[in-house]
Amino acid sequence: xxxxxxxxxxxxxxxxxxxxxxxxxxxxxxxxxxxxxxxxxxxxxxxxxxxxxxxxxxxxxxxxxxxxxxxxxxxxxxxxxxxxxxxxxxxxxxxxxxxxxxxxxxxxxxxxxxxxxxxxxxxxxxxxxxxxxxxxxxxxxxxxx
Numbered sequence: 001x002x003x004x005x006x007x008x009x010x011x012x013x014x015x016x017x018x019x020x021x022x023x024x025x026x027x028x029x030x031x032x033x034x035x036x037x038x039x040x041x042x043x044x045x046x047x048x049x050x051x052x053x054x055x056x057x058x059x060x061x062x063x064x065x066x067x068x069x070x071x072x073x074x075x076x077x078x079x080x081x082x083x084x085x086x087x088x089x090x091x092x093x094x095x096x097x098x099x100x101x102x103x104x105x106x107x108x109x110x111x112x113x114x115x116x117x118x119x120x121x122x123x124x125x126x127x128x129x130x131x132x133x134x135x136x137x138x139x140x141x142x143x144x145x
Contacts, residue, residue: 033104033111033128038069039077040132041104041113045122046077048139049100053120060084062097070104070113110136119144 033041049058061083065071075085078100086097101116107125111133114123125137 032106033070035069035073036131037111037126037128037133039073041111041126042070042073042077043080044126044135045102045113045115045124046074046081046083048122048124049078049115049117049120050081052122052141052143053117057119058083058098058117060086060095060097061100062086062088062090063100063102071102074102
């Protein structure tokens, strides 16, 4: 049972990183998450992005915020890690923002979250709980130059 799930997660992560050019799509699909689960997943993913992304190039982010509980939680978590989040790709102090694409989806009772910048893609599966969410897979990291 774990092998098909991990194979599916790997396929999703890798397929999300194959774009015809350097541009990322900002399509977002929000799974139905409780506010505590959305906050826990967004907080963990923002922390992992802070660990993996180049702090010299990724400081200002633009992302689609559809006002879902996950999008709101992700924006707050990114700001908590020191990122500047701007709307509509507006430059701040002359700095071009990095496009952050995100997605959250249900897979066999688990939630799979993904964050992607032009150089880094992260993915992880979680199990929602009453008080938040617990990671159930290792962090998948894909970096490109």
